[in-house]
Amino acid sequence: MQFSRATLSLLGAVAVCSSLVDCGSGGGSSTSVPPKNTQAIVVSGGPDNNYANGLFTTVTVCAPGSSNCQSVPNVLVDTGSYGLRLLASAVGSLSGALPQQTGSDGNPVFECAQFVDSVTWGPVKVADVVLANESAKSLPIELIGASDVPVPSGCKAIGPAEEDVTSLGANGILGIGLFIADCGDACAPASAANPGFYYGCMASSCSVVSEPLNMQVQNPVALFPVNNNGVVITLPSVSGSSPGIGGSMVLGIGTADNNGLASAAIFPPDKFGNLLTTFKGKQYAGFLDTGSNAYFFLDSKTTGIASCSSAAKGFYCPSSPVSLSATNSSSQNGSSSTVNFTIVSASQLFSNNNDFVFPSLGGPNPSTFDWGLPFFIGRKVFIAIEGRPTPGGSGPYWAY
Numbered sequence: 001m002q003f004s005r006a007t008l009s010l011l012g013a014v015a016v017c018s019s020l021v022d023c024g025s026g027g028g029s030s031t032s033v034p035p036k037n038t039q040a041i042v043v044s045g046g047p048d049n050n051y052a053n054g055l056f057t058t059v060t061v062c063a064p065g066s067s068n069c070q071s072v073p074n075v076l077v078d079t080g081s082y083g084l085r086l087l088a089s090a091v092g093s094l095s096g097a098l099p100q101q102t103g104s105d106g107n108p109v110f111e112c113a114q115f116v117d118s119v120t121w122g123p124v125k126v127a128d129v130v131l132a133n134e135s136a137k138s139l140p141i142e143l144i145g146a147s148d149v150p151v152p153s154g155c156k157a158i159g160p161a162e163e164d165v166t167s168l169g170a171n172g173i174l175g176i177g178l179f180i181a182d183c184g185d186a187c188a189p190a191s192a193a194n195p196g197f198y199y200g201c202m203a204s205s206c207s208v209v210s211e212p213l214n215m216q217v218q219n220p221v222a223l224f225p226v227n228n229n230g231v232v233i234t235l236p237s238v239s240g241s242s243p244g245i246g247g248s249m250v251l252g253i254g255t256a257d258n259n260g261l262a263s264a265a266i267f268p269p270d271k272f273g274n275l276l277t278t279f280k281g282k283q284y285a286g287f288l289d290t291g292s293n294a295y296f297f298l299d300s301k302t303t304g305i306a307s308c309s310s311a312a313k314g315f316y317c318p319s320s321p322v323s324l325s326a327t328n329s330s331s332q333n334g335s336s337s338t339v340n341f342t343i344v345s346a347s348q349l350f351s352n353n354n355d356f357v358f359p360s361l362g363g364p365n366p367s368t369f370d371w372g373l374p375f376f377i378g379r380k381v382f383i384a385i386e387g388r389p390t391p392g393g394s395g396p397y398w399a400y
Contacts, residue, residue: 035258037227037251039132043235043373044244045356047074051169052349052356053293053373055235057249059084059174060130063097064138069130070094074171077249078291079233079383081175083182083217084129084139085113085120087164088146090171095146098125103209107200111142111217112155113182114197120144120168121151121161124198129220132251136223140215144172152206154196173291174220176231176249178269178396179386181216188213222385227252229388230395232259233290237378241355245377253382254391264382264399266392268332275398277369279326284369286328288381288398292372294358295341296365297326307364308346315346315363326369330397337400341374 034040041057055077061084062069072090088095101109101124113120122144129136145163155161162168175182183197189210198211222228228251235247250259267275269287277286279298294315300307303324308317322343329336344360359377375381384395392399 034248035250035256036133037256038258039249039251040246041077041233041235041249042244042246043357043377046076046169047165047171048169049356051293053358053361054169054356055233055290055373055376056170057131057174059086059172061086061091061094061098061141062128062130062135063094064099064126064128066097066128068094068097072171076170076173076291077233078173078175078289079177079231079381080287080289080291081173081182082177082179082219083113083141083175084172084220085122085142085144085175085217086172087144087168088122089164091143091146095125095143098127098141098143100124101126101140101215103200103211105200105209107202109209109211109215110147110149110199110201110206111197112152112158112199113142113217114158114195115162116159118159118162118167119151119155120173121155121163122146123149124215124217131220131224132227132249134224134227134251136220139220139223140217142217144168149201149204149206152199154208155199175291176219176221176383177289178273178383178398180219180222181213182218183211183216184213187211187216219385221251222388224251227255227259228385229253229255229390230382230384232380232382233376234380235377238357238359241349241352241359242357243354245357253384261382261390261392261399264380264392265335265337266333266397266399267328267330267335267337268393268397270331273396276329276331277326277371278329279324279369284367286369286371288371288375288383288400290373290376292370294346294361294363294372295343295374296363296370296372297368299364299366303364305343305362310347312346312350315361316343317345317347318343319345321360328371339371339375
């Protein structure tokens with residue numbers, strides 16, 4: 001198994017922390033031909049068959065305005081980040097056909113995409129991106145490892161660079177979270193405190209630069225011509241663990257017969273991008289994130305659940321299954337929902353090397369509730385993009 005990863009900390013004030021270790025049927029359409037706005041997704045072992053609770057899909061990228069395209073499988077679907085990042089090795093020869101973005105000084109623009117425990121480094125390229133029959137034209141994306149320009153010291157200081165399948169655990173990351181640009185105003189020219197996502201590079205010399213919103217790596221769904229206000233993630237229920245499950249990612253919210261909100265409760269985030277999670281009478285910041293592969297919440301002192309040692313380090317290992325409940329709410333509209341969940345020892349779960357789907361996997365994450373991939377199993381979850389109108393009001397919000 002692969003054991004650690006974290007989603008991006010984005011938009012300056014929005015710090016989204018998550019960790020992950022690093023096929024079946026269910027979800028999707030009831031007909032043999034899925035609706036045109038539906039993208040197949042799967043929880044599986046990933047490209048190296050060693051990823052626990054990883055949600056993957058295939059993304060097609062093309063040289064802008066052309067039929068020169070490449071389909072990239074095993075791209076991690078991440079509702080906790082924003083924008084498309086692909087390994088150059090997975091794109092192959094198409095890499096050279098994707099235009100390099102340049103800054104106002106004429107220098108090539110690179111990105112140091114900042115995760116909690118790591119970074120990805122690569123040039124910002126421009127591509128047409130296709131999901132579920134819709135295309136985002138001339139989208140800025142990050143092409144990881146597509147240049148011999150070394151990782152700058154300021155980027156290295158944040159964490160190790162994940163530049164191949166072994167370290168990343170996927171062929172790329174598809175960030176389809178609540179927001180559009182991956183750094184937002186924090187990296188824009190008027191920012192007083194640039195967090196250092198973007199660099200201008202001359203040969204091997206790179207320095208932090210500001211990046212206009214429309215040039216930042218962006219959530220491709222927001223640039224689709226029709227179903228551009230969010231996505232719906234649906235995964236079937238699982239009893240115990242499983243080798244893999246299939247599901248669907250439907251583009252749009254309230255734009256077609258298959259993406260209506262119905263009676264789903266809506267949870268707009270606070271100004272920091274979080275909902276509220278109440279556990280044992282205390283409130284914590286919370287968020288819903290397919291890019292995290294477990295329920296990551298609090299610590300052993302607060303939960304009373306023993307942490308694992310050895311190979312399952314970073315997860316919880318109770319001596320017997322622990323049944324818990326917590327209540328999600330939003331201070332913006334008063335929505336509230338109690339979530340019942342169970343934590344099983346990660347060592348026990350990982351003992352079956354043929355399984356990669358674990359609905360009861362959990363781990364510590366001090367002072368925060370990261371509702372990772374297990375939360376999505378057996379649910380239909382809506383992710384509404386900022387500023388876009390939906391039947392439930394304008395995004396951003398989660399709903400389930």
